[in-house]
Amino acid sequence: MFGKTFNLFDLFGFRIQVDVTWLFLALLVTWSLAVGFFPALYPGFSQTVYLSMAIIGMIGLAASLILHELAHALVARAYGLPIKYITLFIFGGVAQLEREPQTARSEFVMAIAGPLMSLALAGLSYLAWIAADALGLPQSLAGVLHYLFLINLLLGGFNMIPAFPLDGGRALRAALWGWRGDLLWATKIAATTGSVFAFMLIGFGILRAVSGDVVGGVWMFLIGLFVRSAAQGSYTEVITHRLLDEVPVTHFLHEPAVSVPADISIESFVQDYVYATHADFYPVVEGECLVGGLAARQLRRVPKSRWRSLSVAEVMTPLSPDTVVSPKADVAQALTAMRRTGRSHVMVAEDAKLRGVVAFSELQRYLSFKLEIEQSG
Numbered sequence: 001m002f003g004k005t006f007n008l009f010d011l012f013g014f015r016i017q018v019d020v021t022w023l024f025l026a027l028l029v030t031w032s033l034a035v036g037f038f039p040a041l042y043p044g045f046s047q048t049v050y051l052s053m054a055i056i057g058m059i060g061l062a063a064s065l066i067l068h069e070l071a072h073a074l075v076a077r078a079y080g081l082p083i084k085y086i087t088l089f090i091f092g093g094v095a096q097l098e099r100e101p102q103t104a105r106s107e108f109v110m111a112i113a114g115p116l117m118s119l120a121l122a123g124l125s126y127l128a129w130i131a132a133d134a135l136g137l138p139q140s141l142a143g144v145l146h147y148l149f150l151i152n153l154l155l156g157g158f159n160m161i162p163a164f165p166l167d168g169g170r171a172l173r174a175a176l177w178g179w180r181g182d183l184l185w186a187t188k189i190a191a192t193t194g195s196v197f198a199f200m201l202i203g204f205g206i207l208r209a210v211s212g213d214v215v216g217g218v219w220m221f222l223i224g225l226f227v228r229s230a231a232q233g234s235y236t237e238v239i240t241h242r243l244l245d246e247v248p249v250t251h252f253l254h255e256p257a258v259s260v261p262a263d264i265s266i267e268s269f270v271q272d273y274v275y276a277t278h279a280d281f282y283p284v285v286e287g288e289c290l291v292g293g294l295a296a297r298q299l300r301r302v303p304k305s306r307w308r309s310l311s312v313a314e315v316m317t318p319l320s321p322d323t324v325v326s327p328k329a330d331v332a333q334a335l336t337a338m339r340r341t342g343r344s345h346v347m348v349a350e351d352a353k354l355r356g357v358v359a360f361s362e363l364q365r366y367l368s369f370k371l372e373i374e375q376s377g
């Protein structure tokens with residue numbers, strides 16, 4: 001889902017990251033605060049003061065988004081759903097779930113935790129703003145608190161709109177799911193409200209843009225497109241997960257996988273392995289021990305003149321939690337790992353001992369059979 005991300009810090013065991021697209025939002029927010037919001041509401045300061053207020057406001061926005069996601073993430077963890085990353089990106093923040101909530105109740109509580117946090121932050125900012133005024137603290141400080149009050153109110157309010165994938169839409173889905181016990185049906189309805197809301201955003205965005213507010217209009221239009229594609233994607237995702245969750249990954253193992261010694265040259269890898277066995281992916285071993293993986297297509301980045309001098313170990317992808325899963329993992333975990341690496345294979349190993357390789361194409365074939373057989377009635 002994300003392009004290039006940068007790690008900021010760890011918070012309660014979650015890694016806080018920034019996607020490059022966030023920088024665009026940060027600049028846009030800083031600019032509109034410095035030349036629009038603050039000069040309009042707090043006239044009489046110098047450009048430097050407005051710019052400082054805007055930068056602090058933008059950092060406050062980032063902190064507000066992180067705390068909103070942190071609320072989701074802490075509740076998710078309390079329900080046993082692992083979350084590793086909280087990421088800021090162009091449309092705000094997201095806590096990346098490794099798997100979907102297993103019960104309607106856990107999804108509901110998780111969904112409303114974020115907006116509740118934002119509303120609580122709005123309340124706190126409001127009190128601090130009033131206090132700053134009462135104590136006669138500088139107006140520049142009061143202005144920033146005023147902004148944080150409004151933005152958190154907006155974050156809480158907007159996210160409560162019952163349109164999937166917004167938090168309110170997730171809560172709606174959970175409520176419907178809990179009521180009738182049918183996740184697919186609940187997702188269908190929540191995704192429909194999401195699509196309707198998306199079209200409204202797109203429509204209003206266009207109206208706003210042609211009536212003069214180009215930045216605000218284009219922004220609404222883009223958020224509309226984003227909500228629309230997420231609403232559509234959610235339905236497909238639920239079907240996929242429903243069919244693949246809890247199917248053990250070992251069900252799809254290629255056995256035995258041909259593994260390659262780490263110390264041979266690329267030249268002999270190509271001659272003795274790729275041309276001989278025609279696999280597109282090879283686990284790399286040192287003795288009995290799994291050390292990495294090498295896809296045949298990765299060789300395209302290696303100039304042919306260097307095939308003799310480079311070893312497999314120098315070109316391979318080393319082991320990481322995303323390139324290898326445990327034999328106890330289910331297919332959903334394998335898919336998550338593949339999505340993270342953008343590769344079509346994941347290795348299955350226990351204590352660096354290779355059990356085999358799972359290919360995306362295999363999962364896809366299984367899924368399409370299962371869809372044809374189970375959905376035709």
Ligand SMILES: [Zn+2]
Nearest residue numbers: 114115159167
């Ligand atoms: Zn949220």
